[in-house]
Structure formats: structure tokens, C-alpha cells
Amino acid sequence: MELDQLELNTTVEESEKTKPYYTALIGWSVQAIEAAAKMNRPFIVVGPPDFESYAEKHEIPFVGWDFNKINESSDHLYMQLKEMGAEVAVPLYEECVEWAGALNARFREDPRVFNRSLLLRDKGMMKRKAQISGIKVGVFEEARSKDDVERFLKRVNEALLKLDGDHLDPIHVKPLDKAGSVGHLAINTAEGIEQIQDTDFPLLMESHLDGQEFSCEAFVHKGKVRFLNITEYIRLGYSNFVPASPSLEEKRPLIERAVQQLVDAFEIEYGVIHPEYFLTPDGTLHFGEVAARVPGGHIFELIERAYGFSAYEAQILCSDPNTTEEELEQFFPDPYQYEAYAGCLMVHPNTDYVKDLEIPEELEHHSYFEKHDMFTPPQGKVAERVGFGNHYGTIFFYGKDSEEMTNLLKRYEKYDFYV
Numbered sequence: 001m002e003l004d005q006l007e008l009n010t011t012v013e014e015s016e017k018t019k020p021y022y023t024a025l026i027g028w029s030v031q032a033i034e035a036a037a038k039m040n041r042p043f044i045v046v047g048p049p050d051f052e053s054y055a056e057k058h059e060i061p062f063v064g065w066d067f068n069k070i071n072e073s074s075d076h077l078y079m080q081l082k083e084m085g086a087e088v089a090v091p092l093y094e095e096c097v098e099w100a101g102a103l104n105a106r107f108r109e110d111p112r113v114f115n116r117s118l119l120l121r122d123k124g125m126m127k128r129k130a131q132i133s134g135i136k137v138g139v140f141e142e143a144r145s146k147d148d149v150e151r152f153l154k155r156v157n158e159a160l161l162k163l164d165g166d167h168l169d170p171i172h173v174k175p176l177d178k179a180g181s182v183g184h185l186a187i188n189t190a191e192g193i194e195q196i197q198d199t200d201f202p203l204l205m206e207s208h209l210d211g212q213e214f215s216c217e218a219f220v221h222k223g224k225v226r227f228l229n230i231t232e233y234i235r236l237g238y239s240n241f242v243p244a245s246p247s248l249e250e251k252r253p254l255i256e257r258a259v260q261q262l263v264d265a266f267e268i269e270y271g272v273i274h275p276e277y278f279l280t281p282d283g284t285l286h287f288g289e290v291a292a293r294v295p296g297g298h299i300f301e302l303i304e305r306a307y308g309f310s311a312y313e314a315q316i317l318c319s320d321p322n323t324t325e326e327e328l329e330q331f332f333p334d335p336y337q338y339e340a341y342a343g344c345l346m347v348h349p350n351t352d353y354v355k356d357l358e359i360p361e362e363l364e365h366h367s368y369f370e371k372h373d374m375f376t377p378p379q380g381k382v383a384e385r386v387g388f389g390n391h392y393g394t395i396f397f398y399g400k401d402s403e404e405m406t407n408l409l410k411r412y413e414k415y416d417f418y419v
Contacts, residue, residue, distance in 0.1 A: 027092030035312035133265035211278035241343030245402035305342035349418035368399035
């Protein structure tokens with residue numbers, strides 16, 4: 001072999017080894033798109049067809065896809081992405097989790113990846129897997145009808161030794177496959193059962209869990225939690241801050257063990273998970289549920305403000321099996337190293353009809369106030385809130401005292417910004 005041939009062959013091998021591959025962002029998130037672009041990582045967006053014109057205008061590689069439609073042609077998405085050079089799929093919202101699971105199962109040639117993704121979409125399956133794995137959960141069953149709900153409410157309260165005429169403890173019902181709080185009801189009366197929509201069945205029924213509710217955002221790579229954020233809820237769906245206050249953060253070792261136990265039990269290898277827990281006064285953790293996509297409540301933005309790294313970039317890094325240990329070590333900070341707390345209040349009108357937006361001067365002059373994106377809506381009827389979505393804007397705070405942060409969020413939660 002001549003020297004020039006040897007050099008040519010070496011160049012070809014290096015070229016193949018370093019050939020860039022594409023990350024498929026499953027869903028639509030401007031923040032995720034900006035993060036991938038900032039990382040200089042080739043990417044493709046797989047999103048609802050309605051976003052195609054926007055993508056073309058901004059020269060974003062795009063594949064339109066209806067995530068609610070599953071048929072014999074669904075395999076075409078994998079073949080199209082593979083032909084374009086994609087090797088990693090990152091789910092951005094709830095309805096995309098099993099699609100990303102199906103794609104990654106093909107990319108990695110491991111069908112179990114898809115089965116694991118189903119665990120994170122079916123609340124009943126999720127609870128059963130957690131219970132089998134020794135994770136502490138409440139009493140739960142699945143319901144196909146309102147009669148099932150009535151029987152479960154009765155059995156739970158019988159177990160609590162309730163007598164005729166006693167105020168019943170509530171049960172919680174949630175559609176099996178909907179995101180977050182959509183369709184979530186707390187029920188302790190026959191009238192409450194009648195509020196359930198027929199379209200919410202089948203659903204998960206579970207006993208009420210007492211204690212402080214909070215969430216975690218765990219960035220996982222090769223089955224190990226690489227960074228764990230703890231988000232403190234002031235009022236679920238309305239206000240939260242990052243990191244948690246000292247009283248909750250002191251439970252970090254317990255919470256870290258619980259989250260790693262969850263990762264091991266669910267065999268989660270890559271990406272981000274968003275579990276919710278209840279902490280009782282005696283220090284017992286109860287598992288609520290877990291998602292495997294970008295959390296709500298602006299938590300990714302709060303993580304970046306408090307810790308200084310982009311959680312969207314972190315999700316992309318941790319979703320990629322080829323990310324190196326060195327990259328992860330350089331990217332994530334020490335979870336105990338932060339300068340202040342980042343919080344937000346999601347504002348929804350307290351009235352059915354709005355005329356104007358009023359923001360008090362004392363709020364804008366407070367040292368913790370950073371910004372808001374509230375807007376003066378057209379005069380008219382307020383849209384019904386679905387789950388914890390549809391809020392009319394968010395107020396962002398940043399400050400060094402968790403007690404002051406808590407007080408601010410509680411105070412302005414009751415304020416009538418929309419009149």
C-alpha cells in the first residue's frame with residue numbers, strides 16, 4: 001500500500017466517524033429549537049403541520065406530522081427521518097413521548113425503548129410498575145364508568161372507617177393518557193362524580209395523598225441521574241420556584257435516592273423525567289406520577305435563571321447516547337451552587353369577564369420582580385381553563401430569600417390583575 005493511499009483511507013475512516021447526525025425534536029418548542037441551534041447540533045423538527053410555513057420562513061428543517069393519527073403508514077416517519085440522517089428523538093410534550101420512544105427503539109435497535117415510553121404515558125401502568133418495584137404509592141384502580149368511580153369512593157372511605165354522615169375523604173380521578181392536570185378532579189360526593197366527562201374514561205382513580213407536593217426534574221444519561229432539580233410548589237398549577245426552600249432541600253439525599261430508584265425501576269436510560277412526589281411530615285415520600293418531557297410551569301426557564309444552564313440543551317445532551325462523560329461533567333453545575341431563587345406566578349383572571357389589565361406599582365418596584373408577559377386581552381368572556389394551561393400571562397421573580405419568594409407568590413396569587 002502506497003503512503004498516499006494509506007492517508008486517503010485514514011481520512012475516509014475519520015470522515016465516517018465524525019459524520020454529523022441529526023437530532024429529531026418531536027413536537028414544537030421555540031426554546032428547544034433555539035437550544036439545538038445554539039449547540040450547533042444538526043436537527044430536524046417533527047411537528048404539527050400548522051407550523052410548516054413558520055419553519056420554512058425561518059429555514060428550520062421540518063417534517064409535518066399528526067401525532068394523533070396512528071395507522072399503517074406511521075412507519076414512514078422513521079424511514080423519512082433515517083434517510084435524513086436522524087439518530088436521536090427528543091420528546092417535547094406529552095403526546096410525543098411514545099412517538100419518540102418508537103423512533104428511538106428503531107434508532108437504537110432496541111424494542112424495549114418503546115415499551116418503556118408507554119409506562120410514562122399510561123397512568124395506570126405507571127402506578128402498577130411503581131408498586132411492583134416497591135415504590136410507595138396510594139391506593140389506585142382504573143375506571144371505565146361512573147359506577148366504578150362510585151364503588152371506589154365508597155371502598156376507600158370504608159377502609160378509612162368513615163361512618164354514615166361523615167365527611168368523605170376525596171379520591172382523585174385522572175384520564176390515563178392526558179398531560180398533567182387535564183381532566184384531574186378531586187371527588188368526595190355523588191355530585192362530583194357527575195362532573196366527570198364521558199370522554200375522560202378510561203381513567204385512574206387514586207386515594208388522596210397528604211403532604212407537601214413538589215416535583216423533580218432529573219436529567220438522566222446511561223441510567224444515572226446526572227443533575228436533579230427540586231421545584232417547590234406554592235400552589236400547584238399557579239406558582240412555584242427553583243431551587244426548593246432550605247426545609248425541602250435538606251431532604252435532597254432522600255429525594256435523590258427515590259428518583260434514582262424510579263429511574264432504575266422504569267429502566268430509564270436517557271433524557272429528562274419530571275416526577276412528582278408528596279412528602280409527609282414524618283419524612284415519608286409517596287410517588288405521585290412521572291412524565292418524560294418538558295415540564296409545565298416554566299420550570300425549564302426557572303432552572304436556567306437559578307443555575308445558569310439551559311435545561312433544553314441539557315435535555316438534548318442527555319437524550320443522546322453518544323454524549324460523553326466529559327461533556328456532562330462540564331455542562332452541569334453542583335446542585336448546591338446557586339445564587340438566588342427563581343420563581344413565577346401564572347396568572348388567570350378571577351372573573352368571567354375582563355375589561356382591563358391592572359399591575360400594581362408596588363409589584364413592579366419590588367426588588368424580586370423581573371418581568372411579566374401579561375397582556376391586555378380583548379374585552380370579553382374569559383376562556384375556560386383546561387388543566388393548568390390557558391393562563392393569561394406569567395410574572396417572573398428572582399431573589400435570595402425563599403421565604404420572601406413564597407410570600408410574594410402567595411400575595412399576588414390573590415391579586416386581581418384582570419378587572
